[in-house]
Amino acid sequence: MSRNASNNILDRPLGFRATPAGRSSDVSSVSLSAFAYVYSELVQYHQGRAASISELERRLESAGYGVGLKVLECVAYRGKEMKRETRLMSILHFVSSSVWKSLFGKSADSLERSIDNQDEFMIVDYEPITSTFVSVPQDLGQLSADAYVSGIIAGVLDGAGFSARVTAHNVQVEEGENSRPPTNATPGMPRRTEKAVFLVKFSPEVLERDATLER
Amino acid sequence: MAAVPVLFVIVGKNEPLYEAEIDTSTGIHSSSSGDLSTRQNYFVLHSALDLVEKSAWTTNSMYLRVVDKVNHQQVSTFLTAANVKFMLLHSGKGEEVVKNFFNEVYQYYVKLSMNPFYKFDTPISSKAFDTRVRAAARAYLS
Numbered sequence: 001m002s003r004n005a006s007n008n009i010l011d012r013p014l015g016f017r018a019t020p021a022g023r024s025s026d027v028s029s030v031s032l033s034a035f036a037y038v039y040s041e042l043v044q045y046h047q048g049r050a051a052s053i054s055e056l057e058r059r060l061e062s063a064g065y066g067v068g069l070k071v072l073e074c075v076a077y078r079g080k081e082m083k084r085e086t087r088l089m090s091i092l093h094f095v096s097s098s099v100w101k102s103l104f105g106k107s108a109d110s111l112e113r114s115i116d117n118q119d120e121f122m123i124v125d126y127e128p129i130t131s132t133f134v135s136v137p138q139d140l141g142q143l144s145a146d147a148y149v150s151g152i153i154a155g156v157l158d159g160a161g162f163s164a165r166v167t168a169h170n171v172q173v174e175e176g177e178n179s180r181p182p183t184n185a186t187p188g189m190p191r192r193t194e195k196a197v198f199l200v201k202f203s204p205e206v207l208e209r210d211a212t213l214e215r
Numbered sequence: 216m217a218a219v220p221v222l223f224v225i226v227g228k229n230e231p232l233y234e235a236e237i238d239t240s241t242g243i244h245s246s247s248s249g250d251l252s253t254r255q256n257y258f259v260l261h262s263a264l265d266l267v268e269k270s271a272w273t274t275n276s277m278y279l280r281v282v283d284k285v286n287h288q289q290v291s292t293f294l295t296a297a298n299v300k301f302m303l304l305h306s307g308k309g310e311e312v313v314k315n316f317f318n319e320v321y322q323y324y325v326k327l328s329m330n331p332f333y334k335f336d337t338p339i340s341s342k343a344f345d346t347r348v349r350a351a352a353r354a355y356l357s
Contacts, residue, residue, distance in 0.1 A: 009330050010343050066335065070329065073295060083276050084276070084296050085275065086271075086275045159335070
């Protein structure tokens with residue numbers, strides 16, 4: 001009846017990441033096929049219960065949100081630096097490098113500030129894993145299967161005290177824009193024609209606070 | 216008069232998530248300190264919350280050291296990455312000692328939050344967590 005003490009989650013190690021370079025077979029990585037299978041089930045589950053495309057995206061986002069909150073603590077703990085992110089740019093870098101590396105094994109491809117709006121930032125990924133094995137049928141139109149990732153981003157930002165609205169968009173990759181060879185390409189897969197853009201829109205009070213910290 | 220027990224709480228966004236009053240002097244739980252001083256201890260701890268929130272954005276380290284002093288008691292605070300507050304009321308322990316205690320509790324907290332059945336910012340009811348926090352307190356703070 002009694003459970004072995006070492007079975008308790010509090011006694012197990014937190015799976016520290018090995019050196020960033022080198023060792024690709026990391027202790028904390030999950031099989032790609034296992035992930036793709038579970039994720040496709042997740043999408044199907046929500047698809048069957050959602051009445052519209054936007055509701056489906058919202059459901060995927062809320063599924064990712066809780067993951068984001070936990071990922072934040074876990075990545076911060078593994079970082080071993082014992083510091084919190086208090087500035088806008090540092091939390092964005094934290095998301096696009098540390099969080100991305102721990103989730104997808106690589107950094108995000110770019111982090112840009114919107115030209116038109118001061119409160120908007122874009123995190124770009126050319127090969128988002130969540131939509132790699134998803135083909136969106138015609139009748140679902142603009143659906144982005146990466147909504148799950150945008151939920152994770154929102155969770156991380158919200159947890160750290162930067163409330164933001166994060167949305168995922170599929171954007172056509174222009175000719176010659178991404179010249180790098182695919183990093184984790186699966187053999188037999190055609191080159192992707194769409195990239196994922198995660199649009200982060202911070203709430204006004206976050207920008208206000210960051211402006212006061214500037215001084 | 217025996218040593219004053221330490222009081223440790225974890226405070227989330229809206230409510231306390233975990234509370235423990237730990238007698239570090241003997242290890243035997245005694246209620247000799249009385250109901251009144253316990254209540255006062257809670258009052259001191261919770262009134263320090265405003266000070267914590269004020270200093271939260273001025274530094275980017277997790278350990279905020281002593282944020283408030285009332286009579287002979289001090290309130291040390293540690294903020295996690297998601298701004299969950301660990302607060303300890305004690306009677307003048309060394310800064311490093313308290314830091315080591317917080318680091319150990321943080322480790323347990325992160326592990327606890329990796330449990331898929333634990334939802335972020337909800338009260339912690341895990342007995343295993345409670346046992347380990349109390350053991351850590353006795354190991355570091357006595």
